[in-house]
Amino acid sequence: MTASARLRELKLDRLSRSYGTQVALAALDLRIEGGEFVALLGPSGCGKSTALNCIAGLIAPTSGTISLDGRPLDAIPSERRGFGVVFQSYALFEHMTVRANVAFGLRMRRLAKQVVADRVAAVLRLVQLEAHADKYPGQLSGGQQQRVAIARAIVIEPPLVLMDEPLSNLDAKLRLEMRTEIARLHRDLGLTTIYVTHDQEEAFSLADRLVVLRDGETQQIGSPGEIYYRPANPYVADFVGFRNALTMTLRKRDGDSGVAEGHGLRARGTVAGAGSDGPVQLAIRPDDLVVGGSGSGENAFEITVDAVEFRGRSFVVEGRTQSGQRLRGSSEATVPIGERVTLRAPAAKVLLFTERC
Amino acid sequence: MRRRLAAHGIDHTLLLLAPAVVFFAVVFLYPFLYGLVLSFQPERYVGALGNYQQFFADPFLRDTIGITLGLAVPAALFNVVASVPVAYRMRGAFRGKRLLIGLLVMPVTLGTVLIAKGLLTLLGARGWVNRALVGLGLVDDPVRFVNNYEGVMLTLIITGFPFAFLLTLAYLGGIDPMLERAAATLGAGPRQRFWQITFPLLAPGLTVTFILTFVLAFAVFPSAVLVGEPAGETRVLSIVAYRAAYEQFDASMASAIAMIMAAVQLVVLGFVLAVRGRMYRGVRARR
Numbered sequence: 224m225t226a227s228a229r230l231r232e233l234k235l236d237r238l239s240r241s242y243g244t245q246v247a248l249a250a251l252d253l254r255i256e257g258g259e260f261v262a263l264l265g266p267s268g269c270g271k272s273t274a275l276n277c278i279a280g281l282i283a284p285t286s287g288t289i290s291l292d293g294r295p296l297d298a299i300p301s302e303r304r305g306f307g308v309v310f311q312s313y314a315l316f317e318h319m320t321v322r323a324n325v326a327f328g329l330r331m332r333r334l335a336k337q338v339v340a341d342r343v344a345a346v347l348r349l350v351q352l353e354a355h356a357d358k359y360p361g362q363l364s365g366g367q368q369q370r371v372a373i374a375r376a377i378v379i380e381p382p383l384v385l386m387d388e389p390l391s392n393l394d395a396k397l398r399l400e401m402r403t404e405i406a407r408l409h410r411d412l413g414l415t416t417i418y419v420t421h422d423q424e425e426a427f428s429l430a431d432r433l434v435v436l437r438d439g440e441t442q443q444i445g446s447p448g449e450i451y452y453r454p455a456n457p458y459v460a461d462f463v464g465f466r467n468a469l470t471m472t473l474r475k476r477d478g479d480s481g482v483a484e485g486h487g488l489r490a491r492g493t494v495a496g497a498g499s500d501g502p503v504q505l506a507i508r509p510d511d512l513v514v515g516g517s518g519s520g521e522n523a524f525e526i527t528v529d530a531v532e533f534r535g536r537s538f539v540v541e542g543r544t545q546s547g548q549r550l551r552g553s554s555e556a557t558v559p560i561g562e563r564v565t566l567r568a569p570a571a572k573v574l575l576f577t578e579r580c
Numbered sequence: 581m582r583r584r585l586a587a588h589g590i591d592h593t594l595l596l597l598a599p600a601v602v603f604f605a606v607v608f609l610y611p612f613l614y615g616l617v618l619s620f621q622p623e624r625y626v627g628a629l630g631n632y633q634q635f636f637a638d639p640f641l642r643d644t645i646g647i648t649l650g651l652a653v654p655a656a657l658f659n660v661v662a663s664v665p666v667a668y669r670m671r672g673a674f675r676g677k678r679l680l681i682g683l684l685v686m687p688v689t690l691g692t693v694l695i696a697k698g699l700l701t702l703l704g705a706r707g708w709v710n711r712a713l714v715g716l717g718l719v720d721d722p723v724r725f726v727n728n729y730e731g732v733m734l735t736l737i738i739t740g741f742p743f744a745f746l747l748t749l750a751y752l753g754g755i756d757p758m759l760e761r762a763a764a765t766l767g768a769g770p771r772q773r774f775w776q777i778t779f780p781l782l783a784p785g786l787t788v789t790f791i792l793t794f795v796l797a798f799a800v801f802p803s804a805v806l807v808g809e810p811a812g813e814t815r816v817l818s819i820v821a822y823r824a825a826y827e828q829f830d831a832s833m834a835s836a837i838a839m840i841m842a843a844v845q846l847v848v849l850g851f852v853l854a855v856r857g858r859m860y861r862g863v864r865a866r867r
Contacts, residue, residue: 316762
């Protein structure tokens with residue numbers, strides 16, 4: 224299989240879509256370069272599928288433009304955009320064999336029979352489905368159907384592959400396998416991919432760049448590292464696993480670092496956002512809040528343990544502070560319920576958002 | 581033993597079928613067999629096959645097969661073919677969809693007799709249209725719109741179309757709309773999406789729709805009498821069966837005609853199902 228006709232850039236300019244008064248997607252700005260793997264990440268209803276469908280040409284945007292290598296796509300119908308789309312439900316043609324499903328896009332392009340047969344065979348080999356070529360979709364397992372859907376989308380050598388929650392109907396083990404498979408295909412074929420998911424682990428492991436969406440609004444665009452370590456706001460922080468959130472008051476700010484107080488606690492961390500006083504939202508990952516030592520001081524939070532959960536390498540310890548704030552930390556050893564312990568976090572792992580969620 | 585039966589789906593719950601089986605035997609099987617036996621005991625003709633020999637020897641009777649098929653097949657075909665584009669357009673949700681469906685389906689509730697009466701009032705020799713045409717001096721004598729083949733065909737379409745439409749709409753609703761969208765992303769235009777994706781998936785349903793509207797039209801009686809020409813163009817099987825039974829009081833001949841009706845319908849059904857089986861071997865194989 225030859226490398227796909229590569230796009231140089233896909234540009235979304237203030238792409239919006241509303242349904243009546245409800246805004247599904249609000250002014251999404253995004254520039255995607257050839258070969259990039261971009262994930263649109265967010266919970267259901269955040270507008271990620273709407274964005275994908277707009278790009279695929281299946282939904283007309285309310286406003287904004289999409290352009291491919293400087294050419295606006297607005298007036299081009301789906302069938303002439305030539306993007307490969309993998310649907311959440313796979314949408315395989317149940318009255319056609321696997322081979323006919325994969326050949327469909329090539330037949331629509333009126334390619335010579337031999338060319339179609341060769342390219343279909345090559346792609347089926349790529350996704351390891353040669354043995355099932357003459358079966359019908361209804362005779363395949365979920366993972367095999369998924370591979371047919373991917374084969375059908377990439378056989379047309381599209382400049383852009385769009386995937387809408389492609390793994391959400393698979394069980395956990397298969398999901399991991401297919402994730403590796405998708406990464407391999409993207410890399411080997413030099414595809415440009417936009418991938419929609421609500422699963423942050425999937426997005427982090429696959430994408431070069433992530434777009435975090437909430438209620439149609441773009442929250443943050445960045446590399447997995449940026450989003451994982453430097454979420455732009457309390458919402459993204461919560462979404463990527465900063466499950467401890469406390470509202471405190473910023474007392475001191477020195478550049479990026481600051482000190483906040485509240486609920487009888489004192490925290491030092493990295494300040495995100497403008498302002499040097501007023502309310503701040505503290506965010507710490509449970510993994511960074513470790514049981515150890517005693518007493519009080521900066522970034523030391525005393526809790527009474529009320530739940531302990533075994534996580535393999537460590538235990539998750541949950542409890543309340545004296546003022547009743549719920550915190551979640553981790554411990555290498557188990558802790559008896561009812562015990563008072565101190566959770567500590569290094570200042571580098573503590574985020575203080577001046578902007579409210 | 582019980583377990584082995586259960587493995588084949590045979591257990592006590594099958595007893596729940598008993599009332600239905602009894603009902604079927606009493607109201608269908610018994611009259612059917614009675615009629616079948618009766619048809620081989622001719623009252624006026626000689627030999628066990630006398631009725632059948634007479635039916636096929638007499639063109640007045642024999643031709644009714646062609647006449648009935650000539651009405652039922654085109655009517656059923658038209659109803660199925662016409663219902664597809666209408667139902668296809670009405671797949672999605674839109675304002676007033678329920679009202680429109682209600683209007684399209686209304687004729688079903690009216691019944692053949694009322695529709696025939698309406699047609700006569702509108703298009704009959706002394707109907708509104710003819711009176712207007714004569715009154716305006718456009719024609720000298722009333723135009724014969726009804727009391728012929730076309731009149732019966734019209735009622736078959738008016739009563740049969742809503743059935744075909746409702747069934748087709750339901751079958752279309754069973755096809756995942758994502759399939760057409762997937763086809764679009766693969767480069768298929770609107771026509772190709774319909775003919776390559778929707779139509780093949782719809783076809784098995786269309787054959788069922790055809791069979792139902794065909795059977796409905798095949799038994800046409802009231803409109804063949806009321807808006808047809810029961811002695812000539814629209815002399816359908818049910819009319820000659822009725823005459824044999826209630827005008828000539830030959831229950832045996834009437835039974836024979838009824839058996840011939842059943843046989844003709846079975847042949848058409850068998851043909852349609854054979855065509856469908858040939859087309860959809862693939863889809864059936866996976867189920």
